[in-house]
Amino acid sequence: MSLTDGGAEPEVTVRDERTQEFVAEWRNASYNCYSSGHKFCREVCPVMQVTRNESWTPTAFHANVVAMERGELDVADIAADYVNCTQCGACELRCPNTLFTGDFYRFRTRTVDVVKAVRALAVEKDIHQPKWQSWNERTDERTHEPVLGDIDISQERVRDWAADLNIPIGGESILFVDCEAAYYRTSVPRAVAQILQAAGYEFGLMAEQWCCGGPAAEMGYVDQARRFAEHNLADWRSVGAKRVLVLDPHDYISFTEDYPKYFGADFDIEVVLVVELIADLIRDGVLTPTVPIERTITYHDPCRLNKRKGIWKEPREILRAIPGLTFRDVDRVTQWSYCSGGGGGLPIEKPELTAAISAGRIAKAADLAVDTLVSACPWSERPLSEAGAAQNIDVIDIHELLAESLGITVGGSRS
Amino acid sequence: MTLTAERVDTVVHALRRVLRDDQILTSKTDRYNRARVPAPFPVHRWAERLPDLAVLPESTEDVAAVVRIANELLVPVVPRDGGTGLTDGAVPLRGGIVVDVKRMNAIHEIDPVNRTCTVGTGISMLKLNEQLAKHGLIYPDDPASYPCSLVGGRIGTSGWSLIGARYGHTRDLVLSFDHVLPTGEVMHVGDGVGQKITKSSSGYQLKHLFMGHQGTLGIATRATLKLFPKPEAELSPFWAFDNYDDAYACVGDLARAGVATFAGAVLFDEHKVAYLRRDDEAYIPQPSDVRALVCAVMYGYEDEVRPAGKRLLRIAQSHGARYLGDEISEGDWAARHDRYATPLHGRTGNGQVVPMSWHCEDAAINYTHLPAVTREWHDIVAGLRRQSDVFDDWGMFAYTSSDNGTDWLTEIDVGIWEQQLDDRAWALWVQAKRDLAAVSLKYHGSISACHGSCREGEVDLVPDELGRGFQVMLDLKRALDPRNIMNPGKYHLDRAYS
Numbered sequence: 008m009s010l011t012d013g014g015a016e017p018e019v020t021v022r023d024e025r026t027q028e029f030v031a032e033w034r035n036a037s038y039n040c041y042s043s044g045h046k047f048c049r050e051v052c053p054v055m056q057v058t059r060n061e062s063w064t065p066t067a068f069h070a071n072v073v074a075m076e077r078g079e080l081d082v083a084d085i086a087a088d089y090v091n092c093t094q095c096g097a098c099e100l101r102c103p104n105t106l107f108t109g110d111f112y113r114f115r116t117r118t119v120d121v122v123k124a125v126r127a128l129a130v131e132k133d134i135h136q137p138k139w140q141s142w143n144e145r146t147d148e149r150t151h152e153p154v155l156g157d158i159d160i161s162q163e164r165v166r167d168w169a170a171d172l173n174i175p176i177g178g179e180s181i182l183f184v185d186c187e188a189a190y191y192r193t194s195v196p197r198a199v200a201q202i203l204q205a206a207g208y209e210f211g212l213m214a215e216q217w218c219c220g221g222p223a224a225e226m227g228y229v230d231q232a233r234r235f236a237e238h239n240l241a242d243w244r245s246v247g248a249k250r251v252l253v254l255d256p257h258d259y260i261s262f263t264e265d266y267p268k269y270f271g272a273d274f275d276i277e278v279v280l281v282v283e284l285i286a287d288l289i290r291d292g293v294l295t296p297t298v299p300i301e302r303t304i305t306y307h308d309p310c311r312l313n314k315r316k317g318i319w320k321e322p323r324e325i326l327r328a329i330p331g332l333t334f335r336d337v338d339r340v341t342q343w344s345y346c347s348g349g350g351g352g353l354p355i356e357k358p359e360l361t362a363a364i365s366a367g368r369i370a371k372a373a374d375l376a377v378d379t380l381v382s383a384c385p386w387s388e389r390p391l392s393e394a395g396a397a398q399n400i401d402v403i404d405i406h407e408l409l410a411e412s413l414g415i416t417v418g419g420s421r422s
Numbered sequence: 423m424t425l426t427a428e429r430v431d432t433v434v435h436a437l438r439r440v441l442r443d444d445q446i447l448t449s450k451t452d453r454y455n456r457a458r459v460p461a462p463f464p465v466h467r468w469a470e471r472l473p474d475l476a477v478l479p480e481s482t483e484d485v486a487a488v489v490r491i492a493n494e495l496l497v498p499v500v501p502r503d504g505g506t507g508l509t510d511g512a513v514p515l516r517g518g519i520v521v522d523v524k525r526m527n528a529i530h531e532i533d534p535v536n537r538t539c540t541v542g543t544g545i546s547m548l549k550l551n552e553q554l555a556k557h558g559l560i561y562p563d564d565p566a567s568y569p570c571s572l573v574g575g576r577i578g579t580s581g582w583s584l585i586g587a588r589y590g591h592t593r594d595l596v597l598s599f600d601h602v603l604p605t606g607e608v609m610h611v612g613d614g615v616g617q618k619i620t621k622s623s624s625g626y627q628l629k630h631l632f633m634g635h636q637g638t639l640g641i642a643t644r645a646t647l648k649l650f651p652k653p654e655a656e657l658s659p660f661w662a663f664d665n666y667d668d669a670y671a672c673v674g675d676l677a678r679a680g681v682a683t684f685a686g687a688v689l690f691d692e693h694k695v696a697y698l699r700r701d702d703e704a705y706i707p708q709p710s711d712v713r714a715l716v717c718a719v720m721y722g723y724e725d726e727v728r729p730a731g732k733r734l735l736r737i738a739q740s741h742g743a744r745y746l747g748d749e750i751s752e753g754d755w756a757a758r759h760d761r762y763a764t765p766l767h768g769r770t771g772n773g774q775v776v777p778m779s780w781h782c783e784d785a786a787i788n789y790t791h792l793p794a795v796t797r798e799w800h801d802i803v804a805g806l807r808r809q810s811d812v813f814d815d816w817g818m819f820a821y822t823s824s825d826n827g828t829d830w831l832t833e834i835d836v837g838i839w840e841q842q843l844d845d846r847a848w849a850l851w852v853q854a855k856r857d858l859a860a861v862s863l864k865y866h867g868s869i870s871a872c873h874g875s876c877r878e879g880e881v882d883l884v885p886d887e888l889g890r891g892f893q894v895m896l897d898l899k900r901a902l903d904p905r906n907i908m909n910p911g912k913y914h915l916d917r918a919y920s
Contacts, residue, residue: 043460043780045506045570062456079454
């Protein structure tokens with residue numbers, strides 16, 4: 008038998024067919040955690056670090072599923088707890104089950120998937136978290152996330168950030184700009200676009216870009232996420248795209264994990280992470296940063312790059328190519344327990360937890376006596392900037408910093 | 423749940439006078455996730471162990487206020503720290519209030535000159551050592567659960583440390599602590615005046631009484647700990663043997679050698695090596711003639727550890743040991759905490775791979791009795807396997823407890839197919855635990871060096887082990903906890919009230 012092939016059939020009948028399907032899918036993954044129960048994940052979990060609440064741990068998220076199988080708990084009992092996860096993936100890496108059985112069984116602990124599945128089951132059963140519900144309704148209405156708060160987002164303004172940059176519509180390579188960067192931190196896409204232009208790299212924009220759908224998928228609104236994905240794929244095809252350039256790690260997860268699940272072999276779009284592309288361009292001598300940047304920095308490994316995708320080398324290559332920087336690096340494994348708190352819908356439903364997690368991350372930067380924290384994730388930069396203001400630490404995107412060293416006047420907004 | 427809904431309301435109402443709402447947890451998930459520890463238990467009986475509610479205190483005063491309320495309302499109190507113990511100390515047997523101390527994780531003081539620190543008991547050794555490293559210091563309490571167990575749980579269980587032969591165990595490393603008694607009074611306990619004193623002859627030696635009680639005598643809230651220089655050098659040689667007897671002789675000589683930097687040694691028996699070879703995919707395979715392993719570890723300055731290592735290598739060589747090389751030695755030692763959660767699977771009687779979780783039973787055994795106890799313990803688990811496919815024998819370790827080789831933490835690892843653990847299999851397991859404990863006592867050992875002995879099965883033999891001392895335990899329990907509210911049902915202490 009395979010390891011994930013379970014053991015005894017449950018003696019208890021769970022309440023309804025859908026819940027039965029759910030526990031059948033997740034029971035063995037959950038038992039693998041429940042049975043070992045060693046909780047090495049606990050101290051790397053960003054939510055646990057600030058709440059110290061054992062109900063909101065990866066261990067609890069798996070144990071609850073075992074209890075559902077036994078008929079002890081129902082999704083209505085557990086749904087609200089699953090808000091308390093940024094889907095950073097640290098627990099999966101720190102789990103001995105991943106570390107010591109991964110290669111042999113091709114098994115790894117998949118807390119992020121368990122959390123997403125519980126959230127989706129809750130939504131399917133009409134159990135909503137109020138702020139997530141309204142966020143996703145507004146996203147559905149406006150085709151983008153309401154990142155400007157009370158100010159409504161408008162589809163017509165999705166390319167405003169690029170107004171003066173002469174970027175064509177369509178082409179083989181399309182730059183996808185996430186909602187936060189397109190409407191809030193517009194300096195990031197402006198920096199990316201101008202760096203690519205400086206390198207002579209041809210790219211265009213979508214005819215009608217919508218939200219990637221990833222946040223909806225993370226919060227359990229899976230049908231909406233799928234509709235948004237279908238729209239974007241159709242748009243890419245309509246403008247002749249063969250590849251999508253991605254500047255946001257959250258989008259990178261959506262396009263490399265969610266979209267292939269939705270579309271299977273039909274998903275024939277190459278997904279290129281801009282930070283990797285730029286590292287290549289520097290390595291090949293196409294881009295050479297020359298303007299010294301007199302800052303003392305440390306780098307924040309975005310969770311979805313470092314923990315979820317194993318991408319940590321290229322951002323450091325870029326930073327080491329920038330003259331003038333004093334770079335006080337913290338290794339990627341230590342950063343498994345670092346997070347901004349900006350992911351997984353947490354800042355929407357529990358902004359106070361996001362703020363506490365960001366404050367903790369900034370405090371670690373402050374210990375290094377740096378003046379700047381460099382990130383590569385627009386979604387992290389808002390909460391980190393807010394926390395950084397209190398400690399006099401500037402939070403800057405890696406693309407913004409590189410553009411400056413290339414002599415580019417970036418423009419746009421950072422807040 | 424043991425309280426009626428109305429009683430729970432009364433308790434919550436009273437608690438709201440001393441805690442914020444977010445410190446009082448009453449939901450089903452809050453309760454289900456504070457009913458478990460890693461030790462296997464029949465899943466279908468999970469609900470029997472639920473607390474009625476949990477609280478998240480943030481100070482000694484919070485804990486004291488909660489305990490006073492519980493004492494007044496006659497509601498059981500179960501302290502919960504890391505919840506990583508293997509003898510159910512943190513598992514509620516009669517419902518009540520779980521006092522979860524994880525929020526009390528502040529570092530109150532680091533005193534590098536007097537070599538102490540004072541911390542909230544909700545901090546883990548891993549997180550504490552991250553901060554101490556900035557001062558070149560270490561708190562060397564090193565259980566297998568090092569990344570997740572908490573200082574308070576170490577006090578409540580009087581924990582055992584893997585490198586205790588060099589630095590001492592929890593009882594030696596915790597100098598003093600604030601302790602909330604079952605009546606809600608707060609006591610500072612340590613040697614004499616407590617605080618930062620490592621040795622006092624003033625008054626009764628009370629510190630040990632308030633360590634290892636498994637939460638039955640109160641709750642430690644703030645502790646002063648003994649610190650050491652962070653070691654400059656670590657040497658952790660692993661050696662292979664083609665038979666158990668040579669490995670046993672070797673590990674004894676290593677422990678008795680009296681090398682000052684010696685921090686511990688471990689003996690892997692033949693079953694353990696066979697199991698690792700069979701089912702642990704992270705184990706680097708050794709030739710088939712390797713049947714037993716020994717490792718040792720030394721900590722100190724480079725110029726101490728290097729010659730000490732040469733001495734131990736000479737001793738090992740005299741027993742026919744084969745050194746496994748630097749890569750395996752350093753890698754295996756570095757991974758020791760992660761190996762705590764051994765593979766996800768074991769085998770049924772006919773060799774079928776099935777998902778199993780790990781459990782370990784421990785005892786304190788003198789060196790001379792290790793071979794006999796090892797043999798008889800394997801026989802007990804073999805008996806279990808003849809009766810049920812739920813159990814698998816994953817071999818045994820023996821670890822040094824002291825710096826001179828007197829007594830050894832002896833451990834048998836048993837794979838348990840938890841999804842199949844029904845009432846019959848559970849009853850077999852509980853009887854096996856009694857049998858294992860009986861063997862330990864037969865050879866003048868102690869039922870546990872490490873976990874404690876208050877779990878179903880072995881607990882029945884504790885009165886035999888302690889003799890007249892057990893009656894003293896009952897007298898002390900009754901005197902300190904007159905209303906039996908503190909973790910009731912553990913260690914047969916109910917007998918104090920009958």
